[in-house]
Amino acid sequence: MPRSEPMRYRIVPWHPRSCCQCLKGLLTALEKRTEGFAPPMIQRLKIPLRRLKGLHNRRLLQCAKLLSTSSHTQMPQKEQDQALIAKADPSKAFFIDMLTRDIALSVCILDLIDNSIHSLIAASKLDVSQHLISGTKAGKISAQIDISFTPSKFTVEDDCGGISIKEAEEQVFLLGNPSDERTQTGLGVYGIGMKRAFFKIGKQIAFLSHTTAEELRIDIAVDTWKKTHVWTFPFTYGRPKPYQRGGTEIQITNLHTTVGEQFASRPFKSILLDKISLAYALFLKAGLKITVNGTEAEPDFPELAASKDLRPVRQLTNKDGVDILIMAGLSPMADRKPRGWYVFCNGRLVLDADKTEKTGWGADSRPGFHAKYNHFLGYVYFRSTDVHRLPWTTTKDGVDLESPIYQNALAEMWVLSRPILDFLNDLYPEVKEESEPEHALFKEARAIAPHKIASRANAAFNANVIKANDDDLVSVQYKRPTRKLKKVRDVLGRSSMSASRIGEYTFDWFYDRNCK
Amino acid sequence: MVQPTDSFKQFNYALRPSKQVERKIMIEILLGLSAAGYKISQYKYWGLGSVYYVDFVMFHKYLFIEKMACVEWGAVKKRMRFNKPYKFIRLKLGPLSQHIPSIRPTEKSLIWLDYDRTLDPEMLQDIDGTVGRLSRESLFVVTVDARPRLPKGSPGEGLSADEQESLTAQTYSDWFGQYLGRAVGRDSIASVHVAPLFYEVVLERINRTLKRRGEGLQFIQLFNYLYRDGAPMWTLGGMIGGAGDCQRLKEDGLLDHRFVRVGPECLEISVPPLTMLEKQWLDCHLDGKLTAKKLRFELDEDLLQNYRRFYREYPVYLESLL
Numbered sequence: 001m002p003r004s005e006p007m008r009y010r011i012v013p014w015h016p017r018s019c020c021q022c023l024k025g026l027l028t029a030l031e032k033r034t035e036g037f038a039p040p041m042i043q044r045l046k047i048p049l050r051r052l053k054g055l056h057n058r059r060l061l062q063c064a065k066l067l068s069t070s071s072h073t074q075m076p077q078k079e080q081d082q083a084l085i086a087k088a089d090p091s092k093a094f095f096i097d098m099l100t101r102d103i104a105l106s107v108c109i110l111d112l113i114d115n116s117i118h119s120l121i122a123a124s125k126l127d128v129s130q131h132l133i134s135g136t137k138a139g140k141i142s143a144q145i146d147i148s149f150t151p152s153k154f155t156v157e158d159d160c161g162g163i164s165i166k167e168a169e170e171q172v173f174l175l176g177n178p179s180d181e182r183t184q185t186g187l188g189v190y191g192i193g194m195k196r197a198f199f200k201i202g203k204q205i206a207f208l209s210h211t212t213a214e215e216l217r218i219d220i221a222v223d224t225w226k227k228t229h230v231w232t233f234p235f236t237y238g239r240p241k242p243y244q245r246g247g248t249e250i251q252i253t254n255l256h257t258t259v260g261e262q263f264a265s266r267p268f269k270s271i272l273l274d275k276i277s278l279a280y281a282l283f284l285k286a287g288l289k290i291t292v293n294g295t296e297a298e299p300d301f302p303e304l305a306a307s308k309d310l311r312p313v314r315q316l317t318n319k320d321g322v323d324i325l326i327m328a329g330l331s332p333m334a335d336r337k338p339r340g341w342y343v344f345c346n347g348r349l350v351l352d353a354d355k356t357e358k359t360g361w362g363a364d365s366r367p368g369f370h371a372k373y374n375h376f377l378g379y380v381y382f383r384s385t386d387v388h389r390l391p392w393t394t395t396k397d398g399v400d401l402e403s404p405i406y407q408n409a410l411a412e413m414w415v416l417s418r419p420i421l422d423f424l425n426d427l428y429p430e431v432k433e434e435s436e437p438e439h440a441l442f443k444e445a446r447a448i449a450p451h452k453i454a455s456r457a458n459a460a461f462n463a464n465v466i467k468a469n470d471d472d473l474v475s476v477q478y479k480r481p482t483r484k485l486k487k488v489r490d491v492l493g494r495s496s497m498s499a500s501r502i503g504e505y506t507f508d509w510f511y512d513r514n515c516k
Numbered sequence: 517m518v519q520p521t522d523s524f525k526q527f528n529y530a531l532r533p534s535k536q537v538e539r540k541i542m543i544e545i546l547l548g549l550s551a552a553g554y555k556i557s558q559y560k561y562w563g564l565g566s567v568y569y570v571d572f573v574m575f576h577k578y579l580f581i582e583k584m585a586c587v588e589w590g591a592v593k594k595r596m597r598f599n600k601p602y603k604f605i606r607l608k609l610g611p612l613s614q615h616i617p618s619i620r621p622t623e624k625s626l627i628w629l630d631y632d633r634t635l636d637p638e639m640l641q642d643i644d645g646t647v648g649r650l651s652r653e654s655l656f657v658v659t660v661d662a663r664p665r666l667p668k669g670s671p672g673e674g675l676s677a678d679e680q681e682s683l684t685a686q687t688y689s690d691w692f693g694q695y696l697g698r699a700v701g702r703d704s705i706a707s708v709h710v711a712p713l714f715y716e717v718v719l720e721r722i723n724r725t726l727k728r729r730g731e732g733l734q735f736i737q738l739f740n741y742l743y744r745d746g747a748p749m750w751t752l753g754g755m756i757g758g759a760g761d762c763q764r765l766k767e768d769g770l771l772d773h774r775f776v777r778v779g780p781e782c783l784e785i786s787v788p789p790l791t792m793l794e795k796q797w798l799d800c801h802l803d804g805k806l807t808a809k810k811l812r813f814e815l816d817e818d819l820l821q822n823y824r825r826f827y828r829e830y831p832v833y834l835e836s837l838l
Contacts, residue, residue, distance in 0.1 A: 315617075364644065365637035365691065365721075407728050415645040418613035460617045467591075 092226045095175075099192070100200040105262050106272050107397050108200040109147065109156070110279055111193030112250065113290065114348065114396065116145045116158040117283060118188040123161030123246065127185045128282040128347035129383035133316060133325050135455020141287035147272070148293050151264040154201050154252040162209045162246030165216050165238040173218070173233050185346040189387045190394045198222070201259050202252040209248040215241045273297050282347040302339060302353075304377055304453060305332040305445035309464035313416045314453050322389050324409050327454060328378035328417045329461060330424070332447040339377040340369065341413065343399055345390040346383055351399055358399060360410050367421065372428040375442075378417055379450060380409060419461045426465070437465050476507060533831050534743035534785045538751060539571060540829035541775045541785070542657070543578045545738055546626070549755075550579070552768040554653060555624075557581055562619065562627040562646075564612065567592060567599045571628065576602060581626070587612050613638075616645040625650055628657040628753075635660045635714045636667055637691050640721050647725040647735075650756045656722070657739060657753030660714060664688075664705035681705065688713070695720040709748040715740065715780055718752055726756065736762050738770075740777035743785035750782065787826050788819035795830065798823060 100108075120126060120143050130136075145158040163172050176191050198205045198220065205220040216238040225233070255263070262268050273292050277300035280290060284299035291297070304312045304327065312329025331339045341359035343351035355361050355369035359378075362368030382390050382405070391399045391406035399406055427438045441463060488502050489495050497505075550556045557580035563571050565586035575581045585606045588596045596607055608615045612629070619625060627646055631639060639660065647656055664684055675683065681702055688700040695717045704713050719735070726733045739753035755761060765771050777783050790798070794813055801810075802824060808817040815823075823830065 313617075364694075364724075365640035367637075404728070404730050408730075411644065411648045411725070411728060414641070415613075415616050415648065418616070418641065418645070419611075422611060422613060460614070 096199045096222070096226065099196050103196065103200060103395050104397075105200060105259060106268075106275050107395050108193075108197040109272060110275060110396065111197045112156045113145055113147075113276065113280065114187040115194045116156070116160045116248065117280070117288070117348075118186045119158070119163060119246075119248065120160035120288070121184055121186050125184065126283075126286065127383075128286050129185060129323070129325075129344070129381050131286070132282065132347075132381065132451050132454045133323060133383065135451065141283070143287075144289040144291070146291045149263040151260040152253065152255060154255065154259075154263065155249065157247065157249040159245050159247040162211045162243075162248050163216075164211050165214055165235075168209070168216055168218065168235070168238070175231070183385055185383055185385055186387055187346060187348050187396075189390070189392065192394060193396075198250075198252065200256075202256060203254040204252065206251040206253075207248075208250075209246075210241065210243045211246040212243050213240060215239060215243070269293055269295070274300070278352050279349045281349065282344070301450060302331055302335065302337070302342070302377055303447040303449060304329045305375075305442070306448040306453070307441070307445040309462075310441050310445045311459060311462040312448075312453050313420070313459065313461040314456050315412070315416055315458045317412070319405055319408055320389060321384055321386055322405050323381075323383040324405075324412070325381040325383070325454060326378070326409070326413055326416055327450060328376070328413070328420055329453075330375045330420065330442065330445065331377040332445065333375075333442055335375070335447075338371075338374040341378045341380065344379070344381045345392045345396070346387065347381075348392075348396060350392045350396050358401060360414050366414055373421060373424055376417070376420060376424060378413060378420075380413060381454075382406075382409070416461065419463070423461075423463045423465075437467055438463070441465055476503065478503075531833055532745035533787050533789070534745045535749070536570075536831040537785050537787055537826050537829040538741055538743050539574055540831075541741070541826075542739060542753070543574060544829075545770070545773060545776060546579055546655070548768075548770045548773060549655075549765075552764060552770055556626065559583070559624045559626045559655070560585065560620075562587065562625055564588070564628070564630050565596060565607075567595045569599060569601050569605070571630070572605055573601050575626070585615075587615050612642050613645070616642065616649065619646060619649045621649050621651055623651060624654050626655040626657075628659070630657075630659045631661070633661055633667055634663060634665055635692075635717065640691075640695075640717070643718060643721050644725050647722050647756065648729065652731070652733060652757060653761060654756050655738075655753065656735075656756055657751060658718060659749055659751040662709040662711045662714060662742060662748040662750035664707075664710045664713075692717045695724075709742065709750065711742050711748070711750040711782055712780060714750055715752060715782070732758050734758065734762065736765060737778045738776050740780070740782040741785055742782045785826065786819075786822050787830055788815060788823055790823070790830075792832065792834075795832065799827060802827060 120141070124141065124143075126141060143158070143160050145156065145160065148155045148157075171191075173195070174191050175195055199222060203222040205218075205222070207218040207220070209216055217236040218233050219236045220233050269292055273295060276290050276292065276297040277284070280288065280297070281299040281301040284290065284297060285301065289296060306312055306329065310330070312327055315326045317324050331337070338353070338355070340353040340355040340361075341351060342349060342353065343359070351358060355373075357363040360366050367373075384390055389405060391403035391409075393400055401407075423438065427435050427442060429435050485499055485502055488506070489497050492505075546556050559581060560583040561572070561575050561581045562585050563575075565572070565588045569586070572584055572586060576584070582604050584602070584604060585608055586596070586600075587608045587610075589609075589611050593609055596609070600607060608618075619627070627650065629639070629642060629646065639658070643658060650656055664681075666680075666684055666687055670687075671683070684705055685700050685702045688705065692713070693699055696713075700713065704710065719737075722735045726735060733756055735754050736757050737752070737754040739751055741751040743749055743751075755765070757765075770776065771778055775783060794815075797812065798806075798820075806820070806824075808815055808820050811820070
């Protein structure tokens with residue numbers, strides 16, 4: 001066939017009885033017929049073929065039919081160029097590798113807890129941030145999430161409501177969540193955490209869930225799934241069955257070697273418990289129980305110091321549909337842990353005791369964190385029913401620094417906290433005696449639970465320091481060798497003069513001659 | 517925290533002729549804004565006070581502003597209370613940073629951060645904080661000492677002039693490099709004033725803050741002045757407005773006002789010290805043709821030109837026996 005006469009193929013409406021294999025055969029035949037000729041046209045056929053396969057597997061259409069015309073019409077060059085399509089199919093192996101590469105195991109486990117809590121929020125309409133902001137008490141939650149692991153098996157089990165067959169079919173297993181939900185202050189945002197956790201932890205996953213009306217099971221053999229071109233997980237079963245209460249159980253076996261090693265290490269359990277205690281402190285306080293290998297996590301919620309003369313700042317604003325509550329002040333004198341900023345999104349901690357540029361330290365002409373700021377303690381709570389507006393990252397262990405909502409909150413955090421840093425600067429001056437009033441004020445302040453401050457009206461930081469009067473007495477202390485003191489006594493002719501009296505005498509002598 | 521400098525103890529604020537000229541120029545432009553429909557008399561004035569309250573008195577008398585807040589940090593609580601010229605001035609004691617949160621983003625404000633020290637990171641934080649809260653159509657002005665020097669108490673004290681210059685350049689690079697996108701070389705701070713350097717830094721700070729706010733706001737520059745009553749002092753000011761405000765000011769011709777400076781070139785305010793008789797003679801004879809040679813007393817040509825420019829604003833001081 002002369003090169004100048006390319007063959008033109010036409011795809012006609014799908015036929016219900018033909019299948020992808022038929023189309024493959026047809027394509028091979030066509031390729032042979034057109035050997036060495038018009039590759040763009042062949043590619044043009046190949047693309048619809050893949051689409052057909054996808055459609056076939058999604059059961060949207062059973063089959064298709066491709067017909068060719070034998071008319072040897074001349075294709076214009078422009079149309080030939082437009083027929084060129086670059087392949088952009090995802091590779092599963094690459095996808096899994098990239099998804100799990102930069103995330104810690106403990107963060108993945110928190111992703112699974114987020115999933116459970118998200119179900120709980122959907123089932124119970126729980127809104128811990130709102131309770132904090134409005135000062136109301138959350139109804140005691142009766143729900144539990146149990147995490148257990150051995151070097152060969154990982155399980156997370158909850159009674160947080162479970163997921164329905166419909167949710168599993170259409171939403172929960174999507175790799176990336178197109179959900180446009182704007183009705184609850186949930187913890188699910190990107191629709192990637194649970195699947196990422198599966199791939200990070202092991203190769204054999206059993207996902208069992210039940211609502212009060214039905215139950216389902218999905219088994220995933222990751223290695224087998226990786227080899228196929230399908231992007232679905234078939235149900236092992238999905239059937240009606242009544243339950244008293246909904247819940248989910250995820251069992252992961254055939255663990256990755258490094259994961260098994262971490263599960264075998266002693267400190268991992270306590271590291272995980274610490275992270276849970278911080279990240280879900282608000283939920284734990286509201287009654288949620290989370291256990292790790294049988295040990296219950298306790299809420300870890302640093303408290304602010306307050307008194308009638310030392311009042312932390314509290315400010316609630318709303319920006320583009322996001323409530324932003326900022327509270328800051330000093331941690332109590334007895335609290336020896338260096339603090340910083342704690343950032344929460346919908347009640348879930350995303351930054352813990354941050355002292356870096358992420359929360360503005362050392363950026364934009366602001367001071368860097370310094371040991372004298374160890375007692376600085378600030379909370380920022382972002383709350384929204386539109387979870388995409390919240391400034392959290394996909395791993396929920398950081399903030400999206402480019403989020404305009406976060407940038408504006410950051411500016412406000414620093415406007416509100418500057419007086420606190422000024423106070424801390426005064427508390428630790430070069431000459432210690434100058435800070436006695438500040439120290440007295442700080443010492444008097446007592447720990448106060450954040451919700452007690454959260455429920456107050458907006459107020460700036462206030463430290464009512466009563467500075468020393470010009471006539472108040474201040475101690476002047478210093479040390480000198482005994483032999484020198486003896487000599488002073490000899491010169492003065494007063495052998496019994498005390499060291500403190502010598503200090504007063506010499507000070508007054510200098511003052512009378514130089515300062516009067 | 518940088519400590520207050522108490523410069524009012526060195527100067528009587530009312531008797532600084534160049535400063536007074538600057539105040540009068542600003543008032544002239546603010547009256548122009550009033551004529552363009554901005555209700556300046558209803559704005560709230562925020563100033564960094566001194567016991568003299570000069571700007572408060574002038575802004576009340578000439579701009580009819582009645583809502584005023586005076587932030588004072590020095591240990592002169594009683595003097596500040598005693599000298600308060602009007603009851604309606606709200607005295608706010610303590611550092612400015614403590615009072616920035618109380619600037620209401622819903623209220624139109626005229627705020628003048630009139631510092632008596634050179635630019636430092638704390639000021640940039642003040643600027644960020646205030647510009648971040650000011651409502652549309654508010655006016656923001658900042659004045660700083662324009663000498664290339666480090667704040668009082670900096671480690672440079674006791675060093676040779678050469679060492680101090682190096683240290684200043686290094687410190688300015690650390691402080692301002694992020695706004696300039698480059699290090700500050702010794703050549704940038706070699707002159708008697710560093711107004712162009714401070715202009716770049718402060719303008720960038722303001723623009724970054726407004727960009728972050730994301731409300732389509734821009735800084736419509738009106739003032740860029742350098743005056744000297746001793747130390748060179750640099751002032752930058754303008755409106756926090758939208759594109760509509762910029763258009764409105766253009767159409768009203770305000771941006772073409774002889775004392776409005778919309779770019780990096782600053783207006784130098786320097787007036788000659790004159791006796792009463794000299795001033796009166798000059799006022800009687802001043803026209804476009806008068807040169808220094810034609811004067812009946814000695815005065816340099818450039819000083820004459822300066823006087824010609826600011827003769828309306830030139831302050832006259834007389835001793836009064838109260």
